[in-house]
Amino acid sequence: MRRIGGLALLLALAACRSGGGVEDAPDVPAPQPGVDVQRIEAVLSFDPETMTLVGRATLTIAHPDTVGRVWLGLSGAMEVGTVEVGRQPVAAEREGAALAVPVSGVTSVVTLAYRGVPDVGVYREETPSGLVVWTDGWPTRAAGWLPAVHHPSDPLVLDLTLEVPRRWDVVASGTPAGETVENDSRRARFVTSESAPTYTLAWAVADFAFTDQSGSVSIRHVTLAQDSASVAFLSRTPALLDTLAAFLGPLPYGRFATVEVPLVYAGMENAAAPFFQTELYDAPAALEEVVIHEAVHQWWGNDVTPADWRDLWLAEGPATYLTAETVRRLDGLEAFRQSLVQMALLDRRSAARRLVPARLADPEDALTATPYQKGGAVLHLLRLTLGDEVFFRALRQTLRTYDDRPLSTAAFQSELEEVSGRDLDAFFQRWVYGTGVPTLRTRWDRATGTLSWEIESGWGLERVGAELLVRQSGATDQYVPLDDGVASLPGDENPEVFPVGWLAEVR
Ligand SMILES: [Zn+2]
Structure with a gap:
């Protein structure tokens, strides 16, 4: 996730969610040792006008034979109908966003039917391009529409079919696996080819504009109609994906889509189809930077999960x-x-x-x-x-x-x-486990134009090639080796000193 777009705004990363009005994440059950939701096949019928969702999810769950029941997270706003284990109806217990399903043996196929108007994780906004509905799963908000173990330690493969009135377009995490239009409805299926944590499983419904781009993998840019010209800002997407693949290995999920929605933060690394906030579509440099950030997450966070x-x-x-x-x-x-x-x-x-x-x-x-x-x-x-x-x-x-x-x-x-x-x-x-940062003591001798410095020892910063940026008004920025300890500067002004990618308190 990137909370705010643009390098210049990185300092503000720790700020609160900017959009406001975001409800608390559901208090879902903790993961149980040995319980692994491996795959979910979900069919959701959704009406963007009424926000009504009718869902049926089939979960393949591995678990210890001693577990007795598995705990899943699903918002209490979803009314649960039949619950079956291996096609046999069972009595599930519910408490808030927790749902306990009795199981035996070491693998269970659990099917749940549910319906309701999601109270969390599914958002709607009127835009100049019409109504947009999208989901945001961070950190446990996917429990608003998907029964699962909502914890990064339990990534899963999602086979999702969304059924909406035919005038709407649909995008989702994963690879498109067929779309049909019949009578008044559109059914679109998406499958994540590899597992992903539930906070990266997402979908969106709107009147979208689609632009395909050729590259080593299938690339699709999905924008609101008002911003379709901004696709030009994404022209380097094939190059940046190839660059990442060159040093990280093949792109997980084998497909990459960018999706514009009115997110409250800059970007969300949804599996194979990250979402980006509308404001970025008139800020080309910030948009590309956030696209790279969410692309890296396909390897770090989604394929390999914390x-x-x-x-x-x-x-x-x-x-x-x-x-x-x-x-x-x-x-x-x-x-x-x-x-x-x-x-x-x-x-x-x-x-x-x-x-x-x-x-x-x-x-x-x-x-x-x-x-x-x-x-x-x-x-x-x-x-x-x-x-x-x-x-x-x-x-x-x-x-x-x-x-x-x-x-x-x-x-x-x-x-x-x-x-x-x-x-x-x-x-x-x-x-990693410690606190604090080393002190970098600097001394500026205006008479000789000499800046000298000393880094606190014991932090492993000596003789590794760390650099300092020395900035003096009116002069060109200088990058100098930290190990030098001294630099001659051309001007009279007090210089400013910045560590280049490492942490220190500069004094
Ligand atoms: Zn991130």
Whole structure:
């Protein structure tokens, strides 16, 4: 997810949701050890005018034979009709957004019929292009329309058929798998070719404009009619997907669509079809940056999922950092350095906070600048520490090993250690599980035009090739090695000093 578009606005990442009026996420049951919802086939009939949803979902669930019942999350606003396990009706228990289904053996096929007007996770807005209805699953809001285990540790394959009145267009996560129009209704089917966490499963209904683009994978841009000309801003999508595939491996889900909806934040990494907020469609640079961010999530967050909400940095750190890396490969070193400087500019509290929170009462509390910008900065320092070849090999190995599986921070550390042959415990204790940032002391001697500095030792920043940006009004920006400790500057003005992609408190 990207909350706000544009590098210049990164500082404001920690701000509250800008749209307001967003209801609390449903209090869904916690995941049960060993319970794995593997696949859901859902058929939803939906009327955008009345917001009425009639659903039937068939879940294939693996579970320990001792579990007795599985707990699913589905908003209490959905009235549940018959519940069957292996085609036998069963009595399910409900309490709020929790639904307990009795099961036996080690695999169950659970079918639920439900209907109602969703009270969460499904949104509607009148736009100049007409009514738009879209879903947003973060973090547990997909429970508004889909019964499942709504936790990143339980990604699943969704085979979704949406039935709407024929005048509406439909887009959804996954790959289009056929669309039929019969009488007054349109039925469109989408299948995620690999599993994805439920917060990335989404659909939207509107009168859309579709633009296909050729590339190594199937690419489709879906906009509101008012913004169809803005598709021109997305012309580099094939190039940026190829760039990412070159260092991360093939694009998961094998298809990429961009979908414009009136989101309250910049972008949401819905599987194979991320959603982008309307405001970005007149801000080309910001739109492309958010597209790259959500594209990175197809690998980091969707295909490899965080094991827990506390591990969110394993999705947002790569999304932030590898956006900068993609910019480097597309636009060169200067653009990369500027992205890194912006990434490392964050408020003191967010910089100092543990990257993996010790406790997290509510997953929405995880959405601070910390997993994004500190996560990105820690990855940059890992890259500097391990070297490019080892760092990117470790990323690829992690993606292969944890394909369709949850990745914990401890497991990520193990992958990095295995590939590099190094003990990274001290690094992780300091930067991931620890608090604070090192101090960078600077001294400006106007008489000699000399800037000198010293970085606090013990943070692993020496002799790794870290850089400083030195900015003096009227002079060209200078990038200098942190290890130099001193630089001669041309002007008289007090210089400003910025770490290039790493964290420090500059004094
Ligand atoms: Zn993100």
